[in-house]
Amino acid sequence: MKGSSSDFEQFVTARGPRLLRAAWLLTGDAHLAEDLVQTVLAKLWPKWHRIAEGNPEAYARKALVNTFSSWWRRRWRGEVPHGELPESATEDVFAGIDLQHSLAVAVRSLPPRQRAVVVLRYFEDLSIEETAETLGCRPGTVKSQSLKALRALRGMPALHTHLEEGEHGARR
Numbered sequence: 001m002k003g004s005s006s007d008f009e010q011f012v013t014a015r016g017p018r019l020l021r022a023a024w025l026l027t028g029d030a031h032l033a034e035d036l037v038q039t040v041l042a043k044l045w046p047k048w049h050r051i052a053e054g055n056p057e058a059y060a061r062k063a064l065v066n067t068f069s070s071w072w073r074r075r076w077r078g079e080v081p082h083g084e085l086p087e088s089a090t091e092d093v094f095a096g097i098d099l100q101h102s103l104a105v106a107v108r109s110l111p112p113r114q115r116a117v118v119v120l121r122y123f124e125d126l127s128i129e130e131t132a133e134t135l136g137c138r139p140g141t142v143k144s145q146s147l148k149a150l151r152a153l154r155g156m157p158a159l160h161t162h163l164e165e166g167e168h169g170a171r172r
Contacts, residue, residue: 005048007048007052008044008048008052011052011057011060012041015056015057015060016037016041018124019040019060019061020034020037021123022064022119022120022123022124023040023064023068024104025107025108025115025123026064026068026112026115027108028105028108036064036067036068036071039067040060040063040067044056044059044060044063058134061124061134062135062136065116065120065134068112068116069112069116103153106153106156107119109156110149110152110153113135114145114148114149114152115149116135117131117145117146118146118149120134120135121142128142128143
């Protein structure tokens with residue numbers, strides 16, 4: 001029976017890990033990502049009998065992005081990050097950071113709208129139209145935000161280091 005509690009449990013079991021990954025990419029924090037997914041699922045449950053009849057995955061993704069956006073708008077912005085860290089007496093444990101982690105950090109540095117577009121388009125593998133529908137905008141907006149985000153990502157030195165190392169390794 002569509003819309004039953006067992007149907008909801010199956011949905012959470014099947015889609016929960018992908019929702020959590022998308023939430024982690026949006027928030028940049030494992031605990032906040034879990035909170036975000038839990039909040040979204042709590043919003044979905046009372047409406048599940050209606051949502052299950054349509055496209056619950058798209059509905060959940062849209063709720064995830066919308067909830068993240070509302071959290072981002074309300075978040076206090078009193079802290080200011082600094083470009084340089086103080087001298088450290090210990091060895092840099094992140095010197096050998098891998099590309100996947102560097103990419104996740106780079107994605108999290110994007111503005112929220114561009115980050116949402118990148119997560120939905122390239123990590124969730126949605127089409128331009130599906131991304132536009134999820135974000136409630138036009139396909140042209142998705143294209144322009146994708147272009148801006150990719151341009152910003154290409155300009156990040158940490159990613160260039162990893163990409164150049166990979167290219168040199170492939171040529172040998």
